[in-house]
Amino acid sequence: MKTLGEKFRILRQKKGVNQKAMADLLEISIPAYSKLETGITDPNFSRINQIAEVHNLSLRQFLDVGEEGVSEQEQVIAQLKEKISQLENSVIKLQSKLIELYDRDDHKK
Numbered sequence: 001m002k003t004l005g006e007k008f009r010i011l012r013q014k015k016g017v018n019q020k021a022m023a024d025l026l027e028i029s030i031p032a033y034s035k036l037e038t039g040i041t042d043p044n045f046s047r048i049n050q051i052a053e054v055h056n057l058s059l060r061q062f063l064d065v066g067e068e069g070v071s072e073q074e075q076v077i078a079q080l081k082e083k084i085s086q087l088e089n090s091v092i093k094l095q096s097k098l099i100e101l102y103d104r105d106d107h108k109k
Contacts, residue, residue, distance in 0.1 A: 002066035004048065005039040010066045011055045012037070025054050 002010070012022050023033035035041035052062035
């Protein structure tokens, strides 16, 4: 999961502006904004909300910034787990058939 500062940087870069432009939009100093991006300063809820609004995002959308790859990875993991489950079921069926054949062969003797 990305830190808030990483999310701020991602959004700023997507917007194509530098830290000065973001600081101006937020009406704070460049060093104050830089500290938010680098994680030196922890933003309060109002600041997080303000940054989300500057980017025309809801708070929920803001929290999802930079996490897109995570959901893709989760989907791949779920698909792989499903394949493993299918393969395990196939192995169990084959084992049952093998035992059945072995038992039949044992009774013939």
